Amino acid sequence: MSTETPPQEAAPVTGFWRLVPEPSLDVVRRWGWASVVANIGIVVTGGLVRLTGSGLGCPTWPQCTDESYVPHGELGIHGAIEFGNRLLGFVVAAVAIGTWLAVMRYRPVRRDLRRLATAAALGVPLQAVIGGVSVLTGLNPWIVSAHFLVSPVIITLAVSLMRRSRTSPYPHTPPVVRALATASVVGVWLAVALGTLVTGAGPHSGDPQTGRNGFDEELISQLHADVVFGLLGITIALVIATRVTATSRTLRKLAAWLLAMELLQGVVGFTQYFTGLPWVLVLVHVFFAAVLIALVTAVYGERGTPAT
Numbered sequence: 001m002s003t004e005t006p007p008q009e010a011a012p013v014t015g016f017w018r019l020v021p022e023p024s025l026d027v028v029r030r031w032g033w034a035s036v037v038a039n040i041g042i043v044v045t046g047g048l049v050r051l052t053g054s055g056l057g058c059p060t061w062p063q064c065t066d067e068s069y070v071p072h073g074e075l076g077i078h079g080a081i082e083f084g085n086r087l088l089g090f091v092v093a094a095v096a097i098g099t100w101l102a103v104m105r106y107r108p109v110r111r112d113l114r115r116l117a118t119a120a121a122l123g124v125p126l127q128a129v130i131g132g133v134s135v136l137t138g139l140n141p142w143i144v145s146a147h148f149l150v151s152p153v154i155i156t157l158a159v160s161l162m163r164r165s166r167t168s169p170y171p172h173t174p175p176v177v178r179a180l181a182t183a184s185v186v187g188v189w190l191a192v193a194l195g196t197l198v199t200g201a202g203p204h205s206g207d208p209q210t211g212r213n214g215f216d217e218e219l220i221s222q223l224h225a226d227v228v229f230g231l232l233g234i235t236i237a238l239v240i241a242t243r244v245t246a247t248s249r250t251l252r253k254l255a256a257w258l259l260a261m262e263l264l265q266g267v268v269g270f271t272q273y274f275t276g277l278p279w280v281l282v283l284v285h286v287f288f289a290a291v292l293i294a295l296v297t298a299v300y301g302e303r304g305t306p307a308t
Helices: 015-019 025-051 073-105 111-136 141-164 175-201 217-244 249-274 279-301
Strands: none
Touching: 025 073, 025 141, 025 279, 073 111, 073 141, 111 141, 141 175, 141 279, 175 217, 175 249, 175 279, 217 249, 249 279
16 A cells, blocks of 8 residues: 655645746756756855955955945955855845745645755855854854855755656665665765865965864864775775666766766865865865765665665
């Protein structure tokens, strides 16, 4: 006997919702893609703010200065970079609202999609507030780390929304593949979280006067590298497992892409470390971290249901 909950009957559309066109699942997926792209974009611009020493380019929040919401000439390029990042935050918010409206208007009602879209939309003002606190506390490295980590969470929610809005059935997947997919998620998130601690201990603080988190830079970097090596081992095992067991073609491709991105990220990471952390390479490393979050979430979402 099936335990699936039947789709909820569509309620009559009244009031404000009459103004919102009823979307298809393809439209919902496109909004999910837009959310992923926008949030990866703000990860990159946020990294640029920190790496160029522009973290206090706008020295207060929510205004840029005590007198104005926009930077003036005396703030120079740092003010422009920081203000540009704040402006992109409005784009991220607009995409989050568009995604939420599309999901709420979709029929039949999908409560799982509504939860994901709502959580992603709420993450945007949360990130703005944490970012404001980071400015008001002079770029405290712990708050800056928390500010960064909100974006990967929103990316995870957006990718999950995209995967759940699929129309094809999920494949049956062997337990070993499901376990390795889950382990890869843990590994990527641990590597990214440790990466924020490496950044908090390193020279790219966002402003020359900002303190660091107190970790020994070499020690925390080595721990970060050890986790990355472990993650590579897990992902290699995942790629092999998807090749020798009955798994979907999509999962095989995603696992291969995940491994390729991890190897590329590793090369960039070691290169930046041994070349004195040039900011351009660090920015590429930050970008790849956001892409890895999206990829590993897609792998996890494609892991399917337990094989019978």
